[in-house]
Amino acid sequence: TSSKRTLRTLFRPPALPPPVISEVSPSQKKLLAYHKGKEEQKIIHQILIDRALEVYYIDMDEREERDAAPPITKLPSTVRKYFFIKPVNILSFQAEYFFLKNCVQSNPMVPIQQQWLRSMLAMVPQSLMKGKDRELLTEDLLKEVVRDYEKSMQRCLLRRALVKPDIKELDKLEEEAPLPSLPLGLDFSSTWRNSYIKAKNQINSTLRILHPTMQTLLDFGHTAFFNFLVVDFSSCRLRGPIDCRSLKTDASLSCSKAEDKLTTTWYQRVLGLFSQPESLHGVKLDHLDSFYNCVAVLMSNQLKELLQRTTEVYVKLFDLEDRRRLPLFKMDLTLEENRMEFYPSLQELEEAILFVVECIGQTLQ
Template sequence: TSSKRTLRTLFRPAALPPPVISETSPSQKKLLAYRRDRKQQEIINQLLIDRALEVYYITMEETDERDAAPPITELHSTVRKYFFIKSCLLNYLFLKKCVQSNPMIPIQQQWLRSMLAMVPQSLMEGRERGQLTEELLKEIVKDYETSMQRCVLRRALIKPDIKELDKLEDEAPLPSLPLGLDFSSTWHDSYIKAKKRITSTLYILHPTMKTLLDFGYTAFFNFLVVDFSRCRLKGPIDCKSFKTDASLRCSKAEDKIMSTWYQRVFGLFTQSEALDGVKLDQFESFCNCVAVLLSNQLKELLQRTTEVFVKLFDPEDRSCLPIFKMDLTFDENRMEFYPSLQDLEEAILFVVDCIGQTLQNIQTVHALLTGGTATLDTELPAHTAQWAKSTLKKSIRINLEGPKEHFKGYVESYGWLVDGTAEERIKRFVAEQPSFDEYT
């Protein structure tokens, strides 16, 4: 039972006394760890090392005295300079070669496409233009890579100022690096003032100008005052009808422009919002800016129409060349074209004059609003008219080489029948009264 006693309860374990721990001081620990034989061995080793070093130093001194090198003779200053320059040249050329051997970032194809997009389409057409374009692009890529290498070289290395190096490098000097902006003084306040002043006086930034630009682009981007590109499909046309047709087309184009584009412009300025922010003393200047913008739009239209008309007579592309009706006549013992080649040239040049006389009586916005009579400056630029006429004369001369050769051959073959030569031969034959036997 639980009440019974066991041996474990009767005889408890005996308690042992705690161990005796004696504390040892540091000096006692050092004394206990001391070994005399070890100390003696360390002293002997140190003596051997000192003796070996002493013998080594004595031996080296004797060797130096016996094998002493002769004194070095100092080189002349000119020789030293030569070796110094040569060393600089070799080092620079080696480093330059290392820098140039590094790969360069190639020019982006988008840049090349952007360059081609800026070239007028008329210059991209014609024979061998594709090959010429490829050669120009290769030249651009080569110049770009050369320029990049030179710029990287200038940033990586400092070219020594040595005349001999200039002779070795036959390269044009690089342009100087652009200087940084000077931010030593505050600029923000002056910038804000200048911006406000520009906005108040530079009227081209006014919202109304943007609206006028949109009107002009919508009305003129694919519009021509006169277009003879389909004239060839209608067949031959005589010079008189050609001139009449040109006059009618220019008149109709002007009426269309006045009834559409000009009405939108006039309607815009009947609204008060068109003059928002324009003070009374700025009204005339603002209207002058509007007049210049409208004039430029109309001049561009006339100039583009002239260029398209001139292109119709391009000798290298005769797909749209108009066909003129011409007769070969005989009058007063003379054979000639009718109308004459001079009349044909005059009829073609008449179209240029007709284009230049179109849209010349358009009132300015200021005149419309104030009841004035001033008109826009829409005259075709003189250099454009001169270029058009000189180019047309040259093209007409080239295009008429075929008819002239045909006329010349016709006259040489049959001209003697009408210029009196045949009649003279007949009279001479009759006067001689030859017998039949002489011609058999």
């Protein structure tokens, strides 16, 4: 039997090399340390939970002894299980939420573009950036902008990636203020071109001031009014002293002449413009009333601007800081019955000055 050839004799067991004991590589050390750190975190987490439960049970026992509540029936096991497990669930939710929050916040953020910072600096006047102190202040402000940008991007990413559990204790533990709510009513799901063209066409069809005839009417008013005044007393001081009656007469004549001039020139051009059929080109019959209302408002605004400008020029004559253009008025000093008075009186002088303003306001009415 010893001479029989068997598999054991044909294939002898291979001679294994002696075991080689090699040192642990640095990467393996990191993995082992990381694994050990995770195990330690689990142990610490479990210890914290056990301590919290222990404190909770002690506090509940003290409250029961202090309050000395009457004995109650024993609660079912399901209810007791709920009351004892709820604090554990809250603690685990908090730990998991903060762990996920740290994971999201540790992700790399897209840095702010340098072009944006250069655009911000381009909007600052160069006179405010000269000097060493200003340069340091500019650098600090740019750093603050970068920090605010990164913080806002981080918070927005956290809001989109992580759902915060509805636990009141989390609001007390978090230091950051809640994020502002997203704007409502903005829907960018569809393109804006069609709605923009539709709105533009509607504006062009209803906004009468865009009609070519209105542009011509504006040109007529600018040509007639840009250097025209209803009453011009700028050279009154050069003529010497003037009495109140002459002032009223000159104001009335000037207003009457200005009204006649505008009626024969500007108003006639307006009538000639709208007597042409081309002036109503593109205006529908049912829109004629609104079109002519727009014409009336435009003409009224032009006349109001003329009267307002004339009044401002007249009032500026009585500016005490510029005495070179102050009008001179004739006034007599009288003595009657041992009483000295001015003639005309100060009240009559005031009425004469205000009469010019009233006369300007009543022109073209």
